[in-house]
Amino acid sequence: xxxxxxxxxxxxxxxxxxxxxxxxxxxxxxxxxxxxxxxxxxxxxxxxxxxxxxxxxxxxxxxxxxxxxxxxxxxxxxxxxxxxxxxxxxxxxxxxxxxxxxxxxxxxxxxxxxxxxxxxxxxxxxxxxxxxxxxxxxxxxxxxxxxxxxxxxxxxxxxxxxxxxxxxxxxxxxxxxxxxxxxxxxxxxxxxxxxxxxxxxxxxxxxxxxxxxxxxxxxxxxxxxxxxxxxxxxxxxxxxxxxxxxxxxxxxxxxxxxxxxxxxxxxxxxxxxxxxxxxxxxxxxxxxxxxxxxxxxxxxxxxxxxxxxxxxxxxxxxxxxxxxxxxxxxxxxxxxxxxxxxxxxxxxxxxxxxxxxxxxxxxxxxxxxxxxxxxxxxxxxxxxxxxxxxxxxxxxxxxxxxxxxxxxxxxxxxxxxxxxxxxxxxxxxxxxxxxxxxxxxxxxxxxxxxxxx
Numbered sequence: 001x002x003x004x005x006x007x008x009x010x011x012x013x014x015x016x017x018x019x020x021x022x023x024x025x026x027x028x029x030x031x032x033x034x035x036x037x038x039x040x041x042x043x044x045x046x047x048x049x050x051x052x053x054x055x056x057x058x059x060x061x062x063x064x065x066x067x068x069x070x071x072x073x074x075x076x077x078x079x080x081x082x083x084x085x086x087x088x089x090x091x092x093x094x095x096x097x098x099x100x101x102x103x104x105x106x107x108x109x110x111x112x113x114x115x116x117x118x119x120x121x122x123x124x125x126x127x128x129x130x131x132x133x134x135x136x137x138x139x140x141x142x143x144x145x146x147x148x149x150x151x152x153x154x155x156x157x158x159x160x161x162x163x164x165x166x167x168x169x170x171x172x173x174x175x176x177x178x179x180x181x182x183x184x185x186x187x188x189x190x191x192x193x194x195x196x197x198x199x200x201x202x203x204x205x206x207x208x209x210x211x212x213x214x215x216x217x218x219x220x221x222x223x224x225x226x227x228x229x230x231x232x233x234x235x236x237x238x239x240x241x242x243x244x245x246x247x248x249x250x251x252x253x254x255x256x257x258x259x260x261x262x263x264x265x266x267x268x269x270x271x272x273x274x275x276x277x278x279x280x281x282x283x284x285x286x287x288x289x290x291x292x293x294x295x296x297x298x299x300x301x302x303x304x305x306x307x308x309x310x311x312x313x314x315x316x317x318x319x320x321x322x323x324x325x326x327x328x329x330x331x332x333x334x335x336x337x338x339x340x341x342x343x344x345x346x347x348x349x350x351x352x353x354x355x356x357x358x359x360x361x362x363x364x365x366x367x368x369x370x371x372x373x374x375x376x377x378x379x380x381x382x383x384x385x386x387x388x389x390x391x392x393x394x395x396x397x398x399x400x401x402x403x404x405x406x407x408x409x410x411x412x413x414x415x416x417x418x419x420x421x422x423x424x425x426x427x428x429x430x431x432x433x434x435x436x437x438x439x440x441x442x443x444x445x446x447x448x449x450x451x452x453x
Contacts, residue, residue, distance in 0.1 A: 014317055016155040021147050024201030025156045028140050029163015031198025034171035035103065035133035038110075038191060039063060039126060042175040046184045050116040063126035068398060070134040074391035075248045077138050090207025092146070096139045100199060103132035104192035111188030140198060141394075142386040145378045146208035151320070154327075157375035158316030161367060162309060163197075169305070170194065251385035252392070260443040264380065267434050268397050271328075271373065274428030275335040275366070278342060278421060280408040282362075285342060285417050289350050299356045304363040311367025319372050324379070325444045328435055331372045334365040336428035339421050346417035373397070 016022060047057050077095055081087075086094040106128040115122040148156045171191065178187035255261055286296060319327035341358035348354055377397070381389040412420040438444045 016152055016320065017159065017313070017316070019152055019155070021149075021205055022152050022155045022159050024205055025144050025148070026159040026163040026166075027197040027201050028144065029160045029165075030167035030170065031100075031163075031195050032133075032137050032140050032160075033164035033167025034191065034194045035107070035129055035136075036067075037168045037171035038107065038175065038188065039130060039133075041172050042179075042187075043126065045176065046179070047115050049179075049184070050114070052115055052119065056119055060123055060126060063123060063130050066127070066131040066134040067137075068395065070138055071388070071391040071395040073135070074138050074388045075251065077135065078142070078251070078385055078387035079246055091210075092139060092143045093202050093207050096136070096143065096199070096202055099132055099135045099139055100195045103129065103136055104195060106132050107188060107192050111185050111191075136198070138387050138391055141378075141390050143202060143208060145381055145386050145390065146383060147205055153378055154316040154319040154371065154375045156316075157319075157378065158312045158371040160374055161312040161370050165305070165309060165312075167194065167197075248388075251382070251388040254382055254385065255380075255389060255392075260438070260441060263434070263438060263441070263443055265396060267431065267438060268377070268393065270431035270434055271332060272335065272369065272397070273431060274339055274424040274426075275369070277408045277411075277427055278339045278424040281412050281417070281420060282342065284409075284412070285346060285421075286355065288417075289345070291350065291352070291355060295352050295355065299352070299359040300363075303356050303360045307360040307363040308367035311364035311369075312371045313367075314364075315368035315371030316375070318368070319375055323445065324376065325435070325439050327372050328376065328444065329432070331365070331369040332428060332432050332435060335369050336425055336432070338362040338365045339425040339428070343418050343421035343425070346421060 043060070044057060047060070081091050082094040082098060085097065088094075089097065106125060110122070110125040110129055113122045113125050144156055144160060145153075171194065174190070175184075175187045178190060258264075291299075315327075315331065318330055322330070338358075338361050341354075341361055345351070345354055345358050377390060377393045380393060408420075411423065415423070435444065
């Protein structure tokens with residue numbers, strides 16, 4: 001594999017953030033980030049203004065389900081070419097335009113539906129926004145991986161986080177301000193304009209080169225030959241089997257044929273286990289310690305926001321400069337150590353300075369870990385099946401964090417905050433040990449190298 005980090009200076013690593021495709025990834029991140037804010041944050045304020053019950057508000061969180069299930073339809077976006085527009089613009093750009101058009105229509109439909117009068121229709125429109133937003137994420141992730149050079153991957157991963165967070169911020173502030181001035185309908189009707197941030201760079205940089213097509217051709221030839229032997233089958237059935245095989249089975253099989261694939265999946269599961277457990281109990285700890293809303297806003301929304309951006313930036317620089325193994329190790333250790341800050345906060349009690357330091361350090365580590373994890377998962381994808389494999393890997397990571405984090409409340413109630421956060425610190429150790437074992441077994445490199453082809 002190609003070594004793209006050896007002898008690279010810190011200045012060179014930082015300069016890669018200015019490469020045009022990397023800057024384009026930042027704007028695409030804005031387009032990806034803002035719909036989630038519309039569904040998670042702004043929607044709640046709207047529903048409260050409309051007098052919707054808390055029970056209904058809780059049920060509407062089910063609208064976020066497509067974000068966790070997007071790997072189900074990822075193979076279709078990976079393998080199917082759109083007619084006419086696909087030939088004119090290319091596979092990735094055609095899908096992005098179609099999905100963004102659907103997302104814009106879904107947001108407009110949501111804006112024009114009354115949550116108080118028609119809660120079921122409103123919930124379905126919110127689900128449509130979620131589905132289209134998750135589909136946009138699939139296409140944007142694939143485009144980012146395919147358009148960037150290998151040496152630009154770390155900076156691109158950081159810029160993805162930058163853009164996503166900025167998109168969250170813009171949508172959160174704009175919807176509240178516009179709703180205050182003109183009402184919620186106008187606030188949401190203005191949001192599709194943010195899709196231009198993702199569309200314009202794609203139109204400028206063009207369709208990424210299709211790589212890995214030799215593998216696709218070989219697999220297609222093999223399944224065609226297999227289906228043609230034996231008793232004759234109807235044409236429509238043969239085509240259906242071939243499409244399912246090429247879109248679903250081949251990407252999965254390609255990954256599990258790699259040496260040590262199950263070790264890599266186990267590491268993805270364990271990388272953020274302690275961080276995920278701690279994240280669930282952070283808000284309850286801060287609330288129980290009696291911090292005011294202004295203190296929480298200052299620590300989390302101001303200092304924390306700046307810290308996560310700085311962490312994302314330095315994550316790209318460190319990964320580019322130190323390589324995959326050392327970058328992952330730095331991120332894993334930092335995310336482990338930050339949990340000790342919450343254990344200390346639980347012991348000290350209400351202390352604003354310590355809260356700011358703890359939240360700032362934790363967000364810095366989260367930003368750094370996010371950048372390095374995105375780059376690592378991107379590098380594991382075979383370029384022939386970018387959408388499908390990235391969706392599967394990221395879904396595996398998120399579902400793992402969901403199941404691991406879910407019993408955190410029961411553990412905290414049993415042992416208290418201090419011991420709980422000490423336990424989350426220890427929970428990060430297996431991931432670090434496994435990373436060292438992966439280094440010894442040759443599954444991760446000192447250099448910035450990529451498993452996918």
